[in-house]
Amino acid sequence: MLYIIFYFQVHQPFRVARYSFFDIGSTRSYFDEELNRFIFNKVSEKCYLPTNNLFRELILFSEGRFKISYSITGTFLEQAKMYRPEVYESFQELLKTGGVELIAETYYHSLASIFDLDEFIEQVAAHLEIIEEEFGYVPRVFRNTELIYFDKLSDVLLNFPQIKTILIEGADRILMGDSPLYPRFSYNHAHLLLLKHYKLSDDIAFRFSDRGWAEYPLTAERYVQWIKALTLGETEGRNLYLGLFMDYETFGEHQWKETGIFEFIKRVIELLLQEVDIRFIFPSEAYQTLNYTPKGLSVPTPTSWADTERDLSAWLSNPLQWNAMKTVFEFLRKAKERNLTWLIPILKKLTTSDHFYYMCIKYFQDGDVHKYFSPYDLPENAYRYFINILTDIEAKTEA
Amino acid sequence: MRVLMLTWEYPPFIVGGLGMACYGLFKALAELGVTIKMILPTKDEVFFEISKPEEADYPVAKKDDNNRYQEEPLKFFPYLYVAPEETTYASIGKILSTGPNEEAVKSKVSSEVPHEVVQRLTFILSQGNHLLHKVSLYSNNVLKLAEKINFDLIHAHDWLTYPAGLFLKKKFKKPMVAHLHATEFDRALGYGHPVIHEIEYIGLNYADRAIAVSHYTKSIAIEHYKVSEDRIRVVHNAFTAKTAQPRKIKKFKEPVVLFLGRLTPQKGPKIFLEIAKKVLEQGVRVRFVIAGAGEMERELMLEASSLGIGTYIMFTGFLTREEVEEALSMSDILVMPSVSEPFGIVALEAMHFGCAIIISKQSGASEVIENAYKVDFWDVDKMVASIIELATNQDRLRELQGKVREEVKNFTWRKPAEEIIKIYREILA
Numbered sequence: 055m056l057y058i059i060f061y062f063q064v065h066q067p068f069r070v071a072r073y074s075f076f077d078i079g080s081t082r083s084y085f086d087e088e089l090n091r092f093i094f095n096k097v098s099e100k101c102y103l104p105t106n107n108l109f110r111e112l113i114l115f116s117e118g119r120f121k122i123s124y125s126i127t128g129t130f131l132e133q134a135k136m137y138r139p140e141v142y143e144s145f146q147e148l149l150k151t152g153g154v155e156l157i158a159e160t161y162y163h164s165l166a167s168i169f170d171l172d173e174f175i176e177q178v179a180a181h182l183e184i185i186e187e188e189f190g191y192v193p194r195v196f197r198n199t200e201l202i203y204f205d206k207l208s209d210v211l212l213n214f215p216q217i218k219t220i221l222i223e224g225a226d227r228i229l230m231g232d233s234p235l236y237p238r239f240s241y242n243h244a245h246l247l248l249l250k251h252y253k254l255s256d257d258i259a260f261r262f263s264d265r266g267w268a269e270y271p272l273t274a275e276r277y278v279q280w281i282k283a284l285t286l287g288e289t290e291g292r293n294l295y296l297g298l299f300m301d302y303e304t305f306g307e308h309q310w311k312e313t314g315i316f317e318f319i320k321r322v323i324e325l326l327l328q329e330v331d332i333r334f335i336f337p338s339e340a341y342q343t344l345n346y347t348p349k350g351l352s353v354p355t356p357t358s359w360a361d362t363e364r365d366l367s368a369w370l371s372n373p374l375q376w377n378a379m380k381t382v383f384e385f386l387r388k389a390k391e392r393n394l395t396w397l398i399p400i401l402k403k404l405t406t407s408d409h410f411y412y413m414c415i416k417y418f419q420d421g422d423v424h425k426y427f428s429p430y431d432l433p434e435n436a437y438r439y440f441i442n443i444l445t446d447i448e449a450k451t452e453a
Numbered sequence: 454m455r456v457l458m459l460t461w462e463y464p465p466f467i468v469g470g471l472g473m474a475c476y477g478l479f480k481a482l483a484e485l486g487v488t489i490k491m492i493l494p495t496k497d498e499v500f501f502e503i504s505k506p507e508e509a510d511y512p513v514a515k516k517d518d519n520n521r522y523q524e525e526p527l528k529f530f531p532y533l534y535v536a537p538e539e540t541t542y543a544s545i546g547k548i549l550s551t552g553p554n555e556e557a558v559k560s561k562v563s564s565e566v567p568h569e570v571v572q573r574l575t576f577i578l579s580q581g582n583h584l585l586h587k588v589s590l591y592s593n594n595v596l597k598l599a600e601k602i603n604f605d606l607i608h609a610h611d612w613l614t615y616p617a618g619l620f621l622k623k624k625f626k627k628p629m630v631a632h633l634h635a636t637e638f639d640r641a642l643g644y645g646h647p648v649i650h651e652i653e654y655i656g657l658n659y660a661d662r663a664i665a666v667s668h669y670t671k672s673i674a675i676e677h678y679k680v681s682e683d684r685i686r687v688v689h690n691a692f693t694a695k696t697a698q699p700r701k702i703k704k705f706k707e708p709v710v711l712f713l714g715r716l717t718p719q720k721g722p723k724i725f726l727e728i729a730k731k732v733l734e735q736g737v738r739v740r741f742v743i744a745g746a747g748e749m750e751r752e753l754m755l756e757a758s759s760l761g762i763g764t765y766i767m768f769t770g771f772l773t774r775e776e777v778e779e780a781l782s783m784s785d786i787l788v789m790p791s792v793s794e795p796f797g798i799v800a801l802e803a804m805h806f807g808c809a810i811i812i813s814k815q816s817g818a819s820e821v822i823e824n825a826y827k828v829d830f831w832d833v834d835k836m837v838a839s840i841i842e843l844a845t846n847q848d849r850l851r852e853l854q855g856k857v858r859e860e861v862k863n864f865t866w867r868k869p870a871e872e873i874i875k876i877y878r879e880i881l882a
Contacts, residue, residue: 075742075769076779079704373759381763415751434754438768445764452706 056285056294057335062302065127065163067408069429073439078446094137101306106144113153121153121334125197128161128184155336158193164405169383195337197221201359208240224249225357225364235294238351250299259300263313274321292346369410374437412436457604458491459614470798471634477693480509481870494591517601566623566659574616592617615656628880631660636673639793654678661880664688667817670795689821691866692801702783707738708844711784713799716747721790729766731837739844744780746771781806792830804861809853811839824856
């Protein structure tokens with residue numbers, strides 16, 4: 055049997071204002087309320103509302119055979135309730151179909167797992183709490199920000215006994231030629247690791263509308279053929295698990311409606327539903343369906359799904375990013391020590407990984423992707439605004 | 454006295470200190486009765502008249518001596534701006550070949566511009582380089598406009614306008630002053646663009662007088678451009694305050710040390726960074742602010758952040774005029790670690806805003822300012838020691854800040870303007 059695990063990341067950051075050196079000491083807001091509202095509404099119309107609608111129909115039409123999973127960040131939920139309650143409600147509706155699993159992550163979509171494990175545990179706990187509060191749901195699967203994973207993370211997650219499964223990137227570096235279709239155990243055998251099939255995932259997420267791609271234009275029929283071909287290599291009857299993990303904004307936002315992405319995904323799902331040997335499952339169901347004991351997998355240094363390097367370089371490859379991130383976690387630790395309750399939520403919002411992504415200055419293809427997502431014209435400016443804000447915080451807390 | 458001023462910068466179109474110097478000087482000249490007709494690199498064929506001091510703040514755009522120009526706003530093409538449309542301009546050779554204006558009064562020029570020099574300049578300007586192309590278009594524009602303007606002499610500021618100045622001198626047989634605010638040796642920190650060197654050489658040597666903004670710059674002109682001693686004069690820059698004693702703003706708990714200028718090797722921002730690093734390493738709480746934009750910005754930011762100093766070295770990015778003043782108001786110490794600085798008006802401005810100053814000896818300003826720490830640009834340790842002394846000794850800092858506020862009052866533009874009028878008289882006599 056080939057099991058398909060669809061997983062989508064749903065996230066919006068609180069982008070910071072173009073906070074100049076001369077704003078320090080003023081009462082100007084740190085976050086660009088107008089921009090965040092604008093982007094949220096834009097993406098809601100292009101992606102969240104139509105895609106939720108499409109998936110809801112497909113779940114109902116398939117009588118629950120089509121299944122998907124989401125991780126929805128705390129910052130997204132805050133924005134949805136503030137800027138577009140109908141998006142929030144639409145996720146509630148979607149959940150009621152029973153065809154949706156919710157996945158745990160850090161509330162602020164941060165790199166706390168790299169910088170401050172206490173803060174990491176706090177942010178995961180806060181996310182579990184909001185998911186239970188808003189959806190009455192207790193996640194049993196975890197995915198770290200941008201699929202960042204390393205051995206130690208599995209140890210740390212033992213703090214949350216309900217978590218049994220972790221989603222990770224099927225990076226070549228850790229698989230060393232093995233197939234990403236077979237789940238693995240974490241190095242301590244505490245968690246089941248489900249791997250992203252990056253080729254088939256990125257075919258949709260990144261390459262679908264790329265006119266320079268040899269397979270352009272990709273049809274649903276051809277894509278389904280590729281999926282079916284995956285089973286040919288398995289001769290011992292072991293179940294295969296195809297992890298199609300991507301940003302939810304792939305639908306309608308990264309790939310515009312005009313590219314035919316909605317028709318494509320609908321057709322792919324319809325075709326897959328017709329296959330007898332292919333089934334959709336929730337990530338948490340992988341454990342029960344395994345008909346063999348998975349191998350262990352050691353990941354000593356962090357992997358992620360970002361950029362071609364699939365490591366931390368999207369957020370931590372230059373000193374601007376290091377200094378900014380180091381400083382914000384430092385300030386957060388101090389704020390907690392001094393119990394500055396007004397400041398803690400602000401600093402936590404500043405730990406969101408997107409802020410550091412905008413400061414990236416890697417060139418070539420990835421640079422373009424970073425630029426596309428950045429609300430600021432230059433990485434230098436992203437850094438400048440961020441440091442100015444931290445300086446203002448520093449001045450206000452010292453006063 | 455009617456002076457045709459050729460300059461590439463004038464407020465609000467400023468790239469560096471040149472625009473500020475022109476503003477101060479022109480206003481003071483107007484106070485002394487000089488009528489200024491200024492040609493800027495505008496797309497429109499206009500010049501600007503300053504006949505009263507208050508007009509220096511809002512020069513009047515004119516098509517010719519009698520007609521005001523209506524259209525606003527004017528389009529400029531300084532350095533990186535759009536290139537002007539070529540079709541509106543005739544070739545320089547063609548304009549010059551129409552021969553000298555017969556009505557010109559008997560020539561006052563001390564030396565003719567030889568035909569070969571004109572040919573050479575025309576050839577240089579016809580090269581593909583983007584900036585040279587703009588210089589060529591500017592020169593064209595100047596030649597055409599000058600037909601409609603009455604003037605007694607030409608005063609060209611820096612190399613971008615020297616070709617136009619020499620062409621005018623050739624055509625109208627009026628004397629020319631070449632003002633040297635900065636040389637290519639300063640900008641490039643050594644040998645720079647050969648063509649720019651050549652234009653500077655020609656401009657300074659075929660002008661009737663050259664004016665350097667410091668002895669430091671004069672010595673460069675004599676040593677490298679072989680300008681003869683008796684034709685070059687030093688007139689130091691000055692600073693005329695627009696406002697009365699500005700108030701100090703306290704924005705940070707710790708003292709603020711400011712770098713203010715373009716982020717180019719000439720201005721020594723890397724030296725500033727090195728100073729910051731050493732001061733912070735010694736545990737002295739000082740906030741370093743690097744104000745300005747430029748080609749080295751990314752490099753500097755990466756280096757600064759790699760020191761892991763959190764928020765203690767800050768970068769403001771490009772500043773407007775108002776922001777420059779605000780930055781000065783909130784700073785306690787200004788460091789000008791320029792590697793080669795013809796003058797450095799920013800030092801005077803900082804004094805007006807009550808900043809203690811640490812300036813490199815390789816600057817014209819250090820020739821005239823008394824109350825300053827003057828340090829060789831490479832002597833980082835000495836600059837570090839000076840900052841620590843001031844940052845840890847409030848009394849010493851306040852005392853020095855009080856002194857510079859007084860001293861800067863002596864540096865008005867009136868004296869330089871008088872010296873320049875003397876030079877005008879010499880060459881018109």
